[in-house]
Amino acid sequence: MVSIQYVITDELGIHARPAGQLVKAASTCKCDVKVGTPENMVDAKRVMGVMRLALKQGDTLTMTFDGEDEKEAASTLENFLKENL
Amino acid sequence: MTKHYGKSIFPAVAIGKIKVIENLPHQAIETHAENSEEQWQLLLEAKAETDRQLEELFEKTSKELGEELANIIDVQRLMLSDGDLNDSLEEMIKIDSLSAAEATKRAGKEFSEFFASLDDPYMKARSADVLDVTNRLLAQLLGQGGQTTLYDSTVIVADDLMPSQTLTLDRKKIAAFALRKGSASSHTAILAKSMSIPCLVQTDIPTSLGTESDGKDAIVDGEDAVVYIEPDEAVLSEMQKKIKRLEKERAGLEKMRGLETITKSGKKISLNANIGGVGDLPAVLSNDAEGIGLFRSEFLYLDRNNYPSEDELFEAYRKVTEAMDGKQVIIRTLDIGADKKADYLNLDDEENPALGLRGIRVCIENEAVFNTQLRAIYRASAYGNVAIMFPMITSVWEVKHCKEQAAKIKEQLKNEGVKTGEPELGIMIETPAAVMISKDLAKEVAFFSVGTNDLTQYTLAIDRQNSKIDRFYDPHHPAVLEMLRLIAKSAIENGIWAGICGELGADPKLTKSFIEMGYTELSVSPGYILGLRELIREMA
Numbered sequence: 001m002v003s004i005q006y007v008i009t010d011e012l013g014i015h016a017r018p019a020g021q022l023v024k025a026a027s028t029c030k031c032d033v034k035v036g037t038p039e040n041m042v043d044a045k046r047v048m049g050v051m052r053l054a055l056k057q058g059d060t061l062t063m064t065f066d067g068e069d070e071k072e073a074a075s076t077l078e079n080f081l082k083e084n085l
Numbered sequence: 086m087t088k089h090y091g092k093s094i095f096p097a098v099a100i101g102k103i104k105v106i107e108n109l110p111h112q113a114i115e116t117h118a119e120n121s122e123e124q125w126q127l128l129l130e131a132k133a134e135t136d137r138q139l140e141e142l143f144e145k146t147s148k149e150l151g152e153e154l155a156n157i158i159d160v161q162r163l164m165l166s167d168g169d170l171n172d173s174l175e176e177m178i179k180i181d182s183l184s185a186a187e188a189t190k191r192a193g194k195e196f197s198e199f200f201a202s203l204d205d206p207y208m209k210a211r212s213a214d215v216l217d218v219t220n221r222l223l224a225q226l227l228g229q230g231g232q233t234t235l236y237d238s239t240v241i242v243a244d245d246l247m248p249s250q251t252l253t254l255d256r257k258k259i260a261a262f263a264l265r266k267g268s269a270s271s272h273t274a275i276l277a278k279s280m281s282i283p284c285l286v287q288t289d290i291p292t293s294l295g296t297e298s299d300g301k302d303a304i305v306d307g308e309d310a311v312v313y314i315e316p317d318e319a320v321l322s323e324m325q326k327k328i329k330r331l332e333k334e335r336a337g338l339e340k341m342r343g344l345e346t347i348t349k350s351g352k353k354i355s356l357n358a359n360i361g362g363v364g365d366l367p368a369v370l371s372n373d374a375e376g377i378g379l380f381r382s383e384f385l386y387l388d389r390n391n392y393p394s395e396d397e398l399f400e401a402y403r404k405v406t407e408a409m410d411g412k413q414v415i416i417r418t419l420d421i422g423a424d425k426k427a428d429y430l431n432l433d434d435e436e437n438p439a440l441g442l443r444g445i446r447v448c449i450e451n452e453a454v455f456n457t458q459l460r461a462i463y464r465a466s467a468y469g470n471v472a473i474m475f476p477m478i479t480s481v482w483e484v485k486h487c488k489e490q491a492a493k494i495k496e497q498l499k500n501e502g503v504k505t506g507e508p509e510l511g512i513m514i515e516t517p518a519a520v521m522i523s524k525d526l527a528k529e530v531a532f533f534s535v536g537t538n539d540l541t542q543y544t545l546a547i548d549r550q551n552s553k554i555d556r557f558y559d560p561h562h563p564a565v566l567e568m569l570r571l572i573a574k575s576a577i578e579n580g581i582w583a584g585i586c587g588e589l590g591a592d593p594k595l596t597k598s599f600i601e602m603g604y605t606e607l608s609v610s611p612g613y614i615l616g617l618r619e620l621i622r623e624m625a
Contacts, residue, residue, distance in 0.1 A: 015207055020160040047163040048170060048196060048215075054205040 001066045002074040006081045013056035023047045031067025091288030093310040094274045096612040101238035101260035118184040128185040131225040161218040193219025217247035240303040248272040261305035283307030338615035348624040357608040368611040376413040378608020379586040402465030420476040444477020459494040466506030479518040515539035527579035537587025573603040
């Protein structure tokens with residue numbers, strides 16, 4: 001399993017649009033992708049769960065990847081986070 | 086004629102015919118179904134069709150209205166295909182033997198309530214998206230996917246519109262929105278602003294006004310936040326004049342941007358904006374305000390279940406202060422009372438809320454609440470030019486008390502090693518008592534800002550909430566103007582500045598008198614700034 005962490009800099013946090021983009025990006029991975037905080041991780045391929053995290057600017061977000069393309073997936077999503085959040 | 090009040094999102098005026106839009110399909114639904122496999126197939130087909138409609142709407146919206154609104158639809162498509170929603174529907178249909186329609190209705194309710202329960206106001210507003218997409222699916226299952234036809238100039242009346250509804254409706258025919266619910270961050274509000282049409286939210290239009298009222302005449306006055314249904318001749322002609330004035334103003338005002346507010350004889354006036362929160366900043370900046378003359382800090386305390394934390398307040402104050410980039414931001418300390426209250430504040434119901442525990446009295450009685458706010462303001466003052474203003478003052482001792490409290494907080498922060506600025510301290514003059522002792526009050530503070538709404542109410546003994554006595558309410562009453570003269574005189578004699586932040590400050594009929602009296606600051610809703618600048622620059 002690979003895990004990455006990211007501090008959200010977008011001033012609106014994970015609002016609807018980036019939540020949608022994040023889910024789309026995660027959905028391209030074959031492996032299991034989870035997102036959230038250590039106490040509350042949700043399936044990153046399901047938009048309702050991701051939006052309900054209501055992560056804000058300054059919050060640290062954790063993502064875990066588990067499965068065959070986990071390394072690749074982690075670097076794709078890391079780039080996504082840097083560009084969009 | 087009936088008259089209804091709300092909160093205005095965009096200051097335009099429009100006349101049209103009412104179209105009432107109700108949200109849920111009104112049709113009895115079979116709750117259970119015997120053949121669950123058949124129901125599941127029905128659901129999958131309806132989902133595919135709904136997805137197709139949304140895709141079409143997405144294309145149309147991104148072409149006509151741009152990315153931001155189109156993304157709403159895109160997120161809804163993701164919601165429709167969401168795994169959690171799908172699991173929940175499958176369980177209800179296959180295990181609980183519910184009909185596809187009933188399962189959709191229940192899932193929509195459950196998922197939207199979850200969003201509505203979140204603290205974050207943005208996420209709260211997303212519950213509308215969930216309901217929107219599940220209602221669309223439900224309408225599809227019930228065979229009611231039809232279009233709403235509008236009049237050529239339509240005033241839409243609804244609780245709130247579903248995001249996809251606002252995008253599906255024929256926008257060329259929408260003249261205005263009048264919503265019972267909604268907020269400044271709801272989709273309808275965003276759409277109304279982007280279309281520059283009047284939109285009132287949280288109006289008191291009764292729910293009894295249903296589709297049988299379709300076709301009645303209505304006027305939405307976004308400048309004064311009033312909806313008139315079946316307006317009489319007098320109102321109609323007044324509003325037609327107003328529409329003409331607004332059109333003319335908007336065309337001429339653009340050239341005022343970036344100019345100084347100064348009379349021909351060289352009197353410089355600060356034209357500031359009144360705001361309620363961070364959300365008003367775009368309007369402040371786009372209307373070229375010279376500062377914030379009144380930051381109504383109470384909105385950070387209302388519509389919630391507990392006191393805002395010091396950090397939360399600080400963040401809001403800092404954001405506004407930084408956005409204003411060195412221009413003055415005058416934060417009014419908490420101004421609430423029995424007429425504007427939140428449950429957690431535990432304010433008793435009062436027989437005379439206007440004369441009760443309100444304004445500075447609440448802060449003097451609740452030291453902890455006052456101190457938290459003062460700490461947040463002082464911390465924010467390190468980020469720009471902040472001033473503090475105390476509301477509802479009637480006596481000199483209250484001002485001395487507030488100053489002592491402010492000094493204590495400043496000292497406290499200094500000892501903690503926290504950076505602060507040097508905020509000017511001022512007071513609102515909004516009681517006849519404060520006017521009569523304004524000479525003494527002026528010796529205590531750096532500025533006066535006149536709250537004309539309360540001052541008029543207290544001077545004329547008129548309750549502004551009571552529309553039955555409207556004819557006795559005269560904001561130009563000589564008694565009020567005499568008070569304004571006295572306040573300015575006391576300020577000038579004691580070497581402090583005086584401004585006006587009540588509604589009267591934006592009244593172009595009085596601008597000249599105010600400047601002659603000696604006022605050097607006017608703080609108004611952002612939309613009035615450029616108009617007043619033009620007026621002042623033409624004055625001798």
